Amino acid sequence: MVVAAIAFVVWLLVKVTLRRLDGPGGSRPRVIGPDDDPDFLRGLDRPRDPDDK
Secondary structure (H helix, E strand, O other), X not given: OHHHXXXXXXXXXXXXXXXXXHOOOOOOOOOOOHXXXXXXXXXXXXXXXXXXX
């Protein structure tokens, strides 16, 4: 029981520290997959060079 409480406190401290290091407005840029990327989808319609591998 004591180990769980210590682990929780350590986890909480690490989380707060990482949040402070991230800076104000610390939202990370959203990663989008290629099927959601308009530039990628636009490039699919482009004819391909036969020498391009």
